[in-house]
Structures are given as structure tokens and as C-alpha cells.
Amino acid sequence: MEEPLSCLRCGKCCFVDLTAYAEQKDFDRWRAENRQDILDIIKNHHLTWAGDRLISTESGDYPREYHFLFAKGNEWICSIYETRAEVCRKYQPGSSELCPQCAINRPGKK
Numbered sequence: 001m002e003e004p005l006s007c008l009r010c011g012k013c014c015f016v017d018l019t020a021y022a023e024q025k026d027f028d029r030w031r032a033e034n035r036q037d038i039l040d041i042i043k044n045h046h047l048t049w050a051g052d053r054l055i056s057t058e059s060g061d062y063p064r065e066y067h068f069l070f071a072k073g074n075e076w077i078c079s080i081y082e083t084r085a086e087v088c089r090k091y092q093p094g095s096s097e098l099c100p101q102c103a104i105n106r107p108g109k110k
Contacts, residue, residue, distance in 0.1 A: 004092060004093070005092070005093040005094040005101050005104060006093065007093045008093070008099075008100065008101065009075035009076055009077070010075075010076065010100060011069055011076030012098050012099060012100065013091060013096070013098045013099055014068075014069055014076065014078070014088075022085040022086075022087070023085070023086055023087075025086065026085045026086055027039075029083065030083065033083055035080070035083060037080075038068075038080055038083075041067045041068075068080045068084075
């Protein structure tokens with residue numbers, strides 16, 4: 001059995017059109033945890049979840065920045081890591097083309 005890949009902390013999985021797939025249970029958890037910081041960013045930037053990503057209710061555009069990431073040297077750090085969306089918790093490095101390690105996980109590639 002192969003060891004799982006370690007995250008490079010490059011932020012690519014978080015930056016692509018802000019794809020995040022937050023679910024109702026994430027919003028319920030954030031409310032229960034009184035995480036108004038998260039809920040306010042979504043509300044004050046007039047963002048809404050449209051299927052699989054956040055969009056602006058004013059323009060219909062996808063935001064090009066992710067409000068919960070900050071740079072620390074050459075790495076990107078998630079400021080809501082302890083309460084990140086479920087999809088983020090389940091994401092495996094190299095499991096999608098968003099990740100620079102994707103080629104490592106493709107059959108026939110080493």
C-alpha cells in the first residue's frame with residue numbers, strides 16, 4: 001500500500017475559482033461555533049454558493065481570491081483550518097488536476 005502524498009501547501013486547490021463545495025452542515029457548524037468571521041465574509045462580499053462554488057450575487061462572477069488563505073513564506077496557510085469545510089477535510093493531495101502532484105497518482109506514471 002502506497003503512502004498518501006503530503007500536502008505541498010501551494011494553495012492551488014483553494015485558489016481555482018474558489019471551488020469549495022461547502023455543504024449545509026458546514027454552515028450549520030459555523031453557526032453553532034459562532035464563526036461570524038466566516039459567515040460575514042460570505043455575506044458582506046455578496047457571495048452565495050451556486051452548486052459547487054461561490055459566486056457574486058451582484059455580478060455573477062467567481063471571486064478570484066480566497067479570503068481564508070494567507071502566505072507564510074513559500075506556503076499558504078488556511079486561517080479556518082480547524083473548522084474548514086468537509087470537502088477540504090476529505091481532500092487528498094494529488095487526487096485532482098488542481099494539485100501539482102496529480103501526475104504522481106495517475107496509473108502508469110511515477
